[in-house]
Amino acid sequence: MNIGEIARLSGLPAKTIRYYEDIGLVAPLRSTNGYRTFRQSDLHKLAFLGRARSLGFTIEDCRTLLELYNDSARASADVKKIASEHLVRIDAKVEELLAMRKTLAHLVHECAGDNRPNCPILDDLSAKPVAGQIGCEKTSR
Numbered sequence: 001m002n003i004g005e006i007a008r009l010s011g012l013p014a015k016t017i018r019y020y021e022d023i024g025l026v027a028p029l030r031s032t033n034g035y036r037t038f039r040q041s042d043l044h045k046l047a048f049l050g051r052a053r054s055l056g057f058t059i060e061d062c063r064t065l066l067e068l069y070n071d072s073a074r075a076s077a078d079v080k081k082i083a084s085e086h087l088v089r090i091d092a093k094v095e096e097l098l099a100m101r102k103t104l105a106h107l108v109h110e111c112a113g114d115n116r117p118n119c120p121i122l123d124d125l126s127a128k129p130v131a132g133q134i135g136c137e138k139t140s141r
Helices: 003-010 014-022 040-054 059-070 076-110 120-126
Strands: none
Touching: 003 014, 003 040, 014 040, 040 059, 059 076, 076 120
């Protein structure tokens, strides 16, 4: 398979596939004229990587997960450890997003949205940050 075909079948852009090759995640064969030739095993790896990346795993996590996938003597505990650590990172991001949402919802609620120039949203965005403070809390200015 050429890169266009493998991109179509894997659902990954050709640029991503080339990047994965550059960093050693996939190693397609090269014909005498230098063109990449992908095998079924490459398609499987690319699908694996696409799914792992869609779940937010880092490139290094993906590298390790691929190594574990290819190791028939692997311990599932090693895989679970990587996934559990990633889950902790996701939970932290969710908390951060919820805090951002709360702040923005508060600011939107406080803004009259009329023709006057007063705007709590802009006031908050222009406020100097106080250590450990989130935007919707009152600042002493």
